[in-house]
Amino acid sequence: MKNLKQILLGIAVVTVLMFTQTTNAQAKPKGKEWKVPAADASKKSTVKAGDATAISDGKAIWGKDCKSCHGVKGLGDGTKADKIDISCGNFSSKEFQSLSDGELFYKTKIGRKPMPSFKEKLSDSEIWAVVAYMRTMK
Numbered sequence: 001m002k003n004l005k006q007i008l009l010g011i012a013v014v015t016v017l018m019f020t021q022t023t024n025a026q027a028k029p030k031g032k033e034w035k036v037p038a039a040d041a042s043k044k045s046t047v048k049a050g051d052a053t054a055i056s057d058g059k060a061i062w063g064k065d066c067k068s069c070h071g072v073k074g075l076g077d078g079t080k081a082d083k084i085d086i087s088c089g090n091f092s093s094k095e096f097q098s099l100s101d102g103e104l105f106y107k108t109k110i111g112r113k114p115m116p117s118f119k120e121k122l123s124d125s126e127i128w129a130v131v132a133y134m135r136t137m138k
Contacts, residue, residue, distance in 0.1 A: 028076075031086035034112060036103045043102030046125065047132045058133025061126055065118065074137040084114050091137040104131045 047054040062070075069084065071077040074091025081088045089096060108127050111117030118127060 028085070028087040034107065036106045040106040041100050041102045043100075043105060045101040045105070045128050045131060047128045049132075049135070051132060054129040054132045055136060057126070058129035058131070061122065061130050062133050065121070066130065069114075074134065086114065091134055097135070097138050101128075101131050101135075104134055 067078055068080045069076075069078045069088045070091065071081065071088070074089070074096075076088035076090055078088060091097075105124075105127055107115065108130055109117065109119045109122075109124075111119075122130070
């Protein structure tokens with residue numbers, strides 16, 4: 001019985017910590033408006049919507065390069081998010097999902113403090129795969 005109480009207490013603590021981390025991630029200020037040049041915003045993805053291979057590739061890249069700030073599910077609750085003074089975003093939000101593929105591509109490729117640039121690290125096709133994966137976070 002004592003072990004059961006300890007297990008239940010452990011589960012309760014983990015649940016509270018997970019909830020607190022998620023809510024704190026969204027409580028941070030958004031940061032300055034990030035305008036994307038019209039020519040970049042209108043770019044069309046080279047990946048067909050729902051392309052399973054691209055989504056899988058994007059998920060792998062996400063796990064390596066994005067998850068630490070943006071979190072597993074894109075809720076802005078990654079392990080490094082607490083060290084950043086603005087929100088790392090909520091990729092499941094209507095606001096985020098309403099951004100064009102070109103805007104997501106541009107922001108990922110070019111970056112802006114505290115978001116790093118990936119233009120030297122990822123190819124354009126890899127960035128498009130990440131954009132395809134971001135679209136699954138609705």
